[in-house]
Amino acid sequence: MVCICFLVDQRRMKKNMKPVAATCSRCGCSAKVADMETSTRFCKIPFYWNSYKAIICTYCGATLKSYP
Numbered sequence: 001m002v003c004i005c006f007l008v009d010q011r012r013m014k015k016n017m018k019p020v021a022a023t024c025s026r027c028g029c030s031a032k033v034a035d036m037e038t039s040t041r042f043c044k045i046p047f048y049w050n051s052y053k054a055i056i057c058t059y060c061g062a063t064l065k066s067y068p
């Protein structure tokens, strides 16, 4: 059963980044709002997708806020 862990991976993609009036709480850099899309893949075949909006830091990549 252990080998299943190696066959499942998750990809996270950022789309449509737009500037937003927010700063990162970790590094103080400017943040952007982006349409995020995650896909969970099993043996390289995507079987689950999830998309949401999130405010992310462009410098350190921290997710400051996410909207379902």
Ligand SMILES: [Zn+2]
Residues within 6 Å of the ligand: 024, 025, 026, 027, 028, 029, 057, 058, 059, 060, 061, 062
């Ligand atoms: Zn940051």
